Amino acid sequence: MPVWQAIYEELKTNDFEIISVAQDSGGEAAAGPIFDAANVSYTAIIDVNHHISALYNLVNVPSGVWIDEEGRVVRINEGTYAKNHGSFGTDEYAPIVRDWAINGANSPYVWDKDQVLGHIFQRTEDAERAQPAFLLGTHYFTHENEEKAEYYWTTAQELDPDSWNYLRQDLLYEEGGSAGPEWRARRTAEEGRGETYYAPLEIEEQANR
């Protein structure tokens, strides 16, 4: 977050905005202290229903979407860490964000419409039903009905098994936690199938710009 804060402070007068959205059903208690610690001055939202991930077909965190001056998506990535943290993260993404914040449509990292469409995560019909199930689960979670929260959150995971967000939000409240044995096993299994936990960032400059 300090990295984003620095880029924001440098370029906010260049028609650049950051909207940072925590996908946290635990609300302010869960995500608030992290925003506070980073002392962010950009827009900070705590999205208990994971509404943004549902709208933009995001299945993992962190994810990053670039939206241009006309409201078009011009890039969409997952694994969009601000920096390399050693065992995870990357130093490659923040510099291209900065480039775009400076150069806008002339940035070589901006994608055209077909590239954007090719990077929107494709959801099954079942996965579309996961959203109202998760919403219902969160409603119960907020009202401290753990049994029904668990039931509907589990339903959401069954309907949308591609969503790491639904899985890990639920695991947080179970033994082992959100990055515990179950998450590791699932991740290892996915990687064993030749898939990547995060889709590659695909940071290549577009030649024809």
Next chain:
Amino acid sequence: MKKLKILGFLVAGLLISGIVGAQGATVLYNERVIEVANTLPDATDLWVAPEDLTRINDFVLKPEGACLDALCIPVLQDRDSEMFVRRSGQDWFNVTVLADKLQQAHVTDYEDGIWSFGVMPLERTPFLKGGVAPDFELADRDGKLVKLSDFRGKKVLLLTWASW
């Protein structure tokens, strides 16, 4: 005791005849939580008064049908139809059949009367087929509503993360 029983019969009778839709419902729609005081009791579907339809999903029941801006889904209203019935002068609209027609996903907890609706596929098309950023309206940490479309003219980096 006897009085209570009679009253009970009376209430049951009113319920069956649809004069009183005493069964309430909670509807989750995007970020909205809508409490509906009266519904027409039904084992599987959600029937609400036309004004509650609008509170739920902004659709307005007009002579030409259930309308949201330029979109109108035809609804027969001169007789009982799949989306419309009149009981003792009260009109009821079937929200779940409308959702099915719009291919909008919904999940219900019947025990508690909570109905949760997904995003309308129609609203998804500009994003999925055209790369248009879906608009949203969410409260920031200070409770101020943040609307993406208010940022037109700016480059917006939308980042998701989580504490877990």
